[in-house]
Amino acid sequence: MARKAKQGPGEINAGSMADIAFLLLIFFLVTTTMDTDAGILRQLPPPIPKDAPKPPKVKDRDVYVVLVNRNDQLLVEGELMEISELREGTKVFLTNPMGAEDLPQKKLMTRGEVTEKIASFKAYLASEPNNSSYKNGLKKWEKKLNTINLLGEYMELPGSAVISLRNDTETSYDMYIQVQNELTRAINELRDDLSMEKFGKKYSELERSIADEKAMIIAIRQVFPQRISEAEPNVTQTP
Amino acid sequence: MxxxxxxxxxxxxxxxxxxxxxxxxxxxxxxxxxTHMRDKDQIVQVSLPSATEITKMENKAMVDFIFVGAPLDKRYGSTPRIQLNESFASIEDIQLFKDKAKENRDEAEWPLISTSLKVDRDVNMGLVTDIKQELRRIGALKVVYSTNQGVK
Incomplete structure (x- = not known):
């Protein structure tokens, strides 16, 4: 009698626990995927209203024309180019290291000039406090001052300097992505180099969530803006 | 013994x-x-191009997917088609698709919504450009060209 009471209820057999866990494991293996979605991020331009005024003419030297034809061949600034050369070409366009005449003329931003501009915009705003173009002007020049504070006096690309990408309807998507990738890579490498030189940290490793580093990101973007404009596609003419 | x-x-x-x-x-x-749940079954063949300058999509809940490629089922031919929500669609359907996706989300999150284009590498740009123009027209301007990680 005493023995029976000591035994109590028998232990639950845990032998099947492994089977249950395996079942769950296999269920999750089948229903889930591991791949994280990644890709080239782009902001499309807003649609142009029909009655919008024509954009002002831009100097030829300020536009880096990249054309891709139906056979996935590249024509850059009027010359046939291999995709492997595109990155260096873009870098030369954005930096203009030799000060060439037919490339964008970079202008040195000096502290004196920028502070002068800010002072004059502040004076304008004092007389017309609600004029939005003065407000935007002030914002723009203050951004430049911040950049000078972080990076020192720098060479600025003209505001009209732009990479213009145009493709054919029969260009393959693969080629388009490669061109986009090379253009982005050129800009990212320039930004990385500048960031490494000034802050000792790569641009791609700067965190937006940290206030100091966000300011650095904005400053570097001021020097090397990512301006890729895509034209409406050519319609292939069938003879 | x-x-x-x-x-x-x-x-x-x-x-x-x-x-x-x-x-x-x-x-x-x-x-x-x-891992995360496999959400959409694909009915078009998509082999993504590869690129190196890619950004990882952190918030998957804020992304709508548009697949473009040749149908997996050969009975539907081999011309590239657009897939929205597990069915074939045309350019005009994108607006409804995006509107519905908007309705399902909080209004505060609307600016965060992006569109991921999962396009097969052999698709012609004509179709992709049409999709892009439609996205521009309806104001869905944040776009991700989905790619694989390439080697530098």
Whole structure:
């Protein structure tokens, strides 16, 4: 009698626990995927209203024309180019290291000039406090001052300097992505180099969530803006 | 003698399997954390191009997917088609698709919504440009060209 009471209820057999866990494991293996979605991020331009005024003419030297034809061949600034050369070409366009005449003329931003501009915009705003173009002007020049504070006096690309990408309807998507990738890579490498030189940290490793580093990101973007404009596609003419 | 026989019979003790469930559970949790649910079945063939300058999509809940490629089922031919929500669609359907996707989300999150274009590498740009123009028209300007990680 005493023995029976000591035994109590028998232990639950845990032998099947492994089977249950395996079942769950296999269920999750089948229903889930591991791949994280990644890709080239782009902001499309807003649609142009029909009655919008024509954009002002831009100097030829300020536009880096990249054309891709139906056979996935590249024509850059009027010359046939291999995709492997595109990155260096873009870098030369954005930096203009030799000060060439037919490339964008970079202008040195000096502290004196920028502070002068800010002072004059502040004076304008004092007389017309609600004029939005003065407000935007002030914002723009203050951004430049911040950049000078972080990076020192720098060479600025003209505001009209732009990479213009145009493709054919029969260009393959693969080629388009490669061109986009090379253009982005050129800009990212320039930004990385500048960031490494000034802050000792790569641009791609700067965190937006940290206030100091966000300011650095904005400053570097001021020097090397990512301006890729895509034209409406050519319609292939069938003879 | 009997002493020797008894030891021979015993042999090696069986390996304890008591920790097997723990091991399997550990594996299970690992997979639960690192993977996510397969959400959409594809009905078009998409082999993505590769690129190096890519951004990882952190917030998958804020992304709508548009697949473009040749139908997997050869009865539908081999011309590239657009897939929205597991069915074939045309350019005009994108607006409804995006509007519905908007309705399902909080208004505060609307500016965060982006569109991921999962386009097969062999598709012609004509179709992609049409999609882009439609997205521009309806004001869905944040776009991700989905790619694989390439080698520099």
């Amino acid at each position: 009997s002493k020797f026989i008894s030891t021979k019979k015993k042999g090696q003790p069986a390996i304890s399997t008591a920790s097997l469930p723990d091991i399997v559970f550990m594996l299970l949790f690992f997979f639960m954390v690192t």
